[in-house]
Amino acid sequence: xxxxxxxxxxxxRQIFRNKSLLPIIFVLPMVxxxxxxxxxxxxxxxxxxxxxxxxxxxxxxxxxxxxxASGYFDIRATEPSYKKAxxxxxxxxxxxxxxxxxxxERNLVREGAQKVYLAAxxxxxxxxxxxxxxxxxxxxxxxxxxxxxxxxxxxxNTLATIDIAPVNWFNPLLNYQFYMVPGILVxxxxxxxxxxxxxxxxxxxxxxxxxxxxxxxxxxxxFLAGKLIPFWIIGVFDFTIGLLIARFVYGIVPVGHLAVLYxxxxxxxxxxxxxxxxxxTYSDNQLQAMFVAFFFIMIFIxxxxxFTSVDNMPPWAQVLSRLTPVTYFIDxxxxxxxxxxxxxxxxxxxxxxxxxxxxxxxxxxxxxxxxT
Amino acid sequence: xxxFLVFVRKEFYHVFRDKRTLLILFGLPVMQILLFGFALTTxxxxxxxxIVDEAKDIASQQITNEIAASSYFSIEKSVLSHKDxxxxxxxxxxxxxxxxxxxxxxDLVHSNKAQVQIIADASDPNSAKTLTNxxxxxxxxxxxxxxxxxxxxYRIQPETLMLYNxxxxxxxxxxxxxxxxxxxxxxxxxxxxxxxxxxxxxxxxxxxxSPFKPLYVILSKAVPYLALSLLNFILxxxxxxxxxxxxxxxxxxxxxxxxxxxxxxxxxxxxxxSGVTNSQQTAMMISMMGMMLPTILFTGFLFPLENMPVPLxxxxxxxxxxxxxxxxxxxxxxxxxxxTIWKETLILIGMTVLLLFISLKRFKIRLA
Amino acid sequence: xxxxxxxxxxxxxxxxxxxxxxKISFEVNTGEIYGFLGxxxxxxxxxxxxxxxxxxxxxxxxxxxxxxxxxxxxSIKKNIGYMSQKFSLYENLTIRENIEFYGGIYGxxxxxxxxxxxxxxxxxxxxxxxKKLVGGLPLGWKQKLAFSVAIIHQPKIVFLDEPTGGVDPVxxxxxxxxxxxxxxKGITIFVxxxxxxxxxxxxxxxxxxxxxxxxxxxxxNLKQQFSATTMDEVFYALARGAKRSAD
Numbered sequence: 001x002x003x004x005x006x007x008x009x010x011x012x013r014q015i016f017r018n019k020s021l022l023p024i025i026f027v028l029p030m031v032x033x034x035x036x037x038x039x040x041x042x043x044x045x046x047x048x049x050x051x052x053x054x055x056x057x058x059x060x061x062x063x064x065x066x067x068x069a070s071g072y073f074d075i076r077a078t079e080p081s082y083k084k085a086x087x088x089x090x091x092x093x094x095x096x097x098x099x100x101x102x103x104x105e106r107n108l109v110r111e112g113a114q115k116v117y118l119a120a121x122x123x124x125x126x127x128x129x130x131x132x133x134x135x136x137x138x139x140x141x142x143x144x145x146x147x148x149x150x151x152x153x154x155x156x157n158t159l160a161t162i163d164i165a166p167v168n169w170f171n172p173l174l175n176y177q178f179y180m181v182p183g184i185l186v187x188x189x190x191x192x193x194x195x196x197x198x199x200x201x202x203x204x205x206x207x208x209x210x211x212x213x214x215x216x217x218x219x220x221x222x223f224l225a226g227k228l229i230p231f232w233i234i235g236v237f238d239f240t241i242g243l244l245i246a247r248f249v250y251g252i253v254p255v256g257h258l259a260v261l262y263x264x265x266x267x268x269x270x271x272x273x274x275x276x277x278x279x280x281t282y283s284d285n286q287l288q289a290m291f292v293a294f295f296f297i298m299i300f301i302x303x304x305x306x307f308t309s310v311d312n313m314p315p316w317a318q319v320l321s322r323l324t325p326v327t328y329f330i331d332x333x334x335x336x337x338x339x340x341x342x343x344x345x346x347x348x349x350x351x352x353x354x355x356x357x358x359x360x361x362x363x364x365x366x367x368x369x370x371x372t
Numbered sequence: 373x374x375x376f377l378v379f380v381r382k383e384f385y386h387v388f389r390d391k392r393t394l395l396i397l398f399g400l401p402v403m404q405i406l407l408f409g410f411a412l413t414t415x416x417x418x419x420x421x422x423i424v425d426e427a428k429d430i431a432s433q434q435i436t437n438e439i440a441a442s443s444y445f446s447i448e449k450s451v452l453s454h455k456d457x458x459x460x461x462x463x464x465x466x467x468x469x470x471x472x473x474x475x476x477x478x479d480l481v482h483s484n485k486a487q488v489q490i491i492a493d494a495s496d497p498n499s500a501k502t503l504t505n506x507x508x509x510x511x512x513x514x515x516x517x518x519x520x521x522x523x524x525x526y527r528i529q530p531e532t533l534m535l536y537n538x539x540x541x542x543x544x545x546x547x548x549x550x551x552x553x554x555x556x557x558x559x560x561x562x563x564x565x566x567x568x569x570x571x572x573x574x575x576x577x578x579x580x581x582s583p584f585k586p587l588y589v590i591l592s593k594a595v596p597y598l599a600l601s602l603l604n605f606i607l608x609x610x611x612x613x614x615x616x617x618x619x620x621x622x623x624x625x626x627x628x629x630x631x632x633x634x635x636x637x638x639x640x641x642x643x644x645x646s647g648v649t650n651s652q653q654t655a656m657m658i659s660m661m662g663m664m665l666p667t668i669l670f671t672g673f674l675f676p677l678e679n680m681p682v683p684l685x686x687x688x689x690x691x692x693x694x695x696x697x698x699x700x701x702x703x704x705x706x707x708x709x710x711x712t713i714w715k716e717t718l719i720l721i722g723m724t725v726l727l728l729f730i731s732l733k734r735f736k737i738r739l740a
Numbered sequence: 741x742x743x744x745x746x747x748x749x750x751x752x753x754x755x756x757x758x759x760x761x762x763k764i765s766f767e768v769n770t771g772e773i774y775g776f777l778g779x780x781x782x783x784x785x786x787x788x789x790x791x792x793x794x795x796x797x798x799x800x801x802x803x804x805x806x807x808x809x810x811x812x813x814x815s816i817k818k819n820i821g822y823m824s825q826k827f828s829l830y831e832n833l834t835i836r837e838n839i840e841f842y843g844g845i846y847g848x849x850x851x852x853x854x855x856x857x858x859x860x861x862x863x864x865x866x867x868x869x870x871k872k873l874v875g876g877l878p879l880g881w882k883q884k885l886a887f888s889v890a891i892i893h894q895p896k897i898v899f900l901d902e903p904t905g906g907v908d909p910v911x912x913x914x915x916x917x918x919x920x921x922x923x924x925k926g927i928t929i930f931v932x933x934x935x936x937x938x939x940x941x942x943x944x945x946x947x948x949x950x951x952x953x954x955x956x957x958x959x960x961n962l963k964q965q966f967s968a969t970t971m972d973e974v975f976y977a978l979a980r981g982a983k984r985s986a987d
């Protein structure tokens with residue numbers, strides 16, 4: 001135990017004296033947390049609409065006014081032809097076109113039905129389908145109003161209507177930051193823990209000081225614990241600062257118990273650091289360790305459900321996602337912070353994370369040899 | 373010229389002998405394409421829905437069947453009480469729920485008005501919105517079919533065309549961005565690390581002391597990585613076309629030209645980074661970790677640029693990959709030509725020239 | 741009866757079909773200064789690593805400080821000191837902090853640590869630099885410090901791997917003064933070097949060529965055996981036919 005004390009003392013002294021490391025551990029995560037949530041937003045806000053009005057009647061004027069008032073669209077331009085409107089989509093100045101045929105008003109009354117044409121930029125599929133859905137619903141609304149001005153309500157059959165009452169649980173204001181910030185918090189702890197821990201041991205290998213330690217009576221577990229514990233502490237510290245930023249900058253107050261959150265964090269960090277450790281036992285120099293760590297951490301982050309939901313993935317990808325330790329923490333952090341989930345709700349994830357911790361660290365310990 | 377080729381060949385040896393460099397050079401792009409192409413998508417599939425059917429009549433049954441048939445939803449076994457519902461949500465077992473009140477069909481048939489409740493887990497607001505929309509669409513469909521026989525005068529009938537992506541392939545949006553991201557990271561990292569490695573080993577001084585002009589020293593570094601990056605680009609392109617069925621609708625030569633331009637800008641960036649540090653580790657940290665986040669955020673392929681606050685949008689204008697992404701999207705997916713993207717190309721050229729100028733100047737200063 | 745510090749019989753290390761150390765046998769007496777010489781690539785460092793418990797031998801036997809190198813490595817480590825070829829102190833810790841660290845992990849009590857720290861700093865004349873980072877010291881001081889730290893726990897044997905590389909002759913001489921002091925206190929010294937003049941400082945030396953020990957005796961006897969006036973000539977006579985050239 002005393003040996004461990006000396007190891008820890010040395011480790012902490014070295015960390016705090018490393019001028020290039022300190023900003024990465026403390027400043028970078030904070031900057032990330034302040035900028036990323038502002039940028040990371042899948043919301044579909046204002047959709048740029050271009051109108052090709054071949055009719056120019058009072059009806060179409062009213063229709064256009066209604067569309068403008070709906071709040072979904074930003075009417076960018078009115079063009080005289082579809083071709084010109086399409087050019088605007090081509091150079092990204094518009095997202096969707098509405099083309100109204102000539103003599104629209106006259107033909108609607110005379111023939112009882114008229115077509116209008118929508119063309120949406122569907123490269124961003126969600127934006128395209130939401131945009132056309134919104135426009136279609138505004139059109140339907142306008143259609144009903146139009147009927148009422150021309151025909152007495154009793155003159156057409158009563159329709160059966162199903163009223164839909166949507167309710168949003170856990171995040172009634174649909175605040176996207178509530179969703180992203182906890183996830184980003186996990187990522188920043190992951191980058192610090194995974195990368196830095198891996199690099200640390202390899203650096204000693206590179207410098208030769210590891211050989212010096214191998215020759216002493218220091219036991220394997222003491223050496224590894226001496227490496228893990230400081231970064232574990234730093235991980236918890238970073239996470240706490242992150243939570244404070246979430247509270248005071250974004251107004252996110254965890255609904256669930258902090259104790260449960262920290263419990264999971266503790267286990268998660270052990271698993272993550274074990275992973276970094278494992279990489280370092282397979283690398284001879286820092287460059288190698290960085291490349292490999294970067295490769296895997298990229299996969300972890302992309303597959304974790306941070307940016308795109310795991311449920312949307314094909315089955316094989318979901319399996320891959322379930323094999324990464326990050327996924328579970330992202331799940332749990334969102335569940336605890338937003339839904340107030342408790343210990344019993346997350347016991348499955350906790351168990352799996354614990355398994356990761358044991359397997360990764362065990363593997364690393366077996367792999368690290370004092371004698372070759 | 374002979375000497376030049378010798379150096380170029382040496383550089384290729386360095387790259388191909390190190391397994392881990394190869395991992396980054398070829399493994400990373402392939403991995404990204406596979407993930408972004410097949411696994412990552414914002415399109416909703418098989419969302420778990422709970423149906424609380426207190427009516428258990430023909431209408432609720434039919435709507436339930438519709439939902440079961442839809443690929444967007446996957447029905448979980450139904451639950452009885454409101455409390456159970458809450459627990460199910462909290463445990464993350466379901467993403468949304470549809471509640472049919474008792475006498476649903478009766479109300480519909482006799483009073484022409486009925487209600488349903490949609491509950492969505494809004495911890496992910498986007499999926500909540502989308503799921504609510506999809507469910508509403510199914511219900512509205514059913515409603516319209518009920519009313520199909522009713523006569524509706526003055527019908528406005530919208531016809532919708534989905535441009536560029538009729539099958540609504542969710543990954544189409546990502547791919548040009550992945551191309552930009554991969555080229556940026558790989559090219560910049562390998563270039564900067566390779567130059568710094570020479571500095572660290574001391575061989576850079578030897579090169580500079582030789583009769584070889586400094587400019588040639590740099591070129592000898594740039595040419596191999598230009599070639600490798602182009603190779604990389606071809607690899608990603610082939611994967612996208614044949615594996616992911618992403619079309620190349622525009623002029624492929626133009627695409628190559630623009631990509632070469634972009635690669636050169638990444639090379640200059642790598643050169644610039646190598647000028648600010650003498651340690652391979654730092655060079656790598658800056659190129660990989662430092663570049664990764666801004667590139668992902670500000671290129672605009674993952675998160676739409678128009679959603680960001682204005683200061684961030686301004687920053688994004690300084691990131692070369694943002695312009696390259698637009699160019700690739702326009703050529704590959706929209707099939708348009710130079711006349712549409714001349715502005716972006718000009719900006720990219722300007723950035724490349726500026727970067728080259730600054731990095732070469734720094735390099736010369738170090739020599740003096 | 742004084743136990744032998746190191747006993748080695750047919751010690752061998754193979755890497756695949758490359759035999760780095762080929763059946764070497766020798767003994768080192770307690771209190772001796774033993775020079776383990778050889779050209780680059782001869783197998784010196786590999787052999788030494790086996791004796792320190794850093795590497796498992798492929799075959800053969802060895803006992804270090806009375807302990808078996810296969811089964812009792814942890815006991816060996818408690819009783820030896822080591823100074824590696826690549827420098828071994830932490831550059832971004834101060835002199836005091838390095839001493840405290842190594843002393844601590846070898847089990848010195850707080851009191852012992854304090855007195856050792858003061859003792860070392862005074863002996864080496866480093867009072868003014870005590871609070872400075874080791875990285876800022878000139879190479880000669882670093883080496884002397886590394887040696888002192890290697891014997892901080894009064895080990896029975898200390899292994900030195902090319903300890904005087906890269907410094908001027910005066911500093912090297914001073915380093916050897918330290919070695920003599922340690923030897924006088926009863927510590928056995930096992931040192932490898934390729935400076936042949938340092939070979940003269942040793943009690944006995946062995947010379948490795950291509951993984952084998954080709955000579956083992958006192959410097960005086962070897963010079964006589966090879967009709968040489970300096971150890972350089974002895975070495976040249978033996979190593980001339982060597983086939984391997986780099987470690």
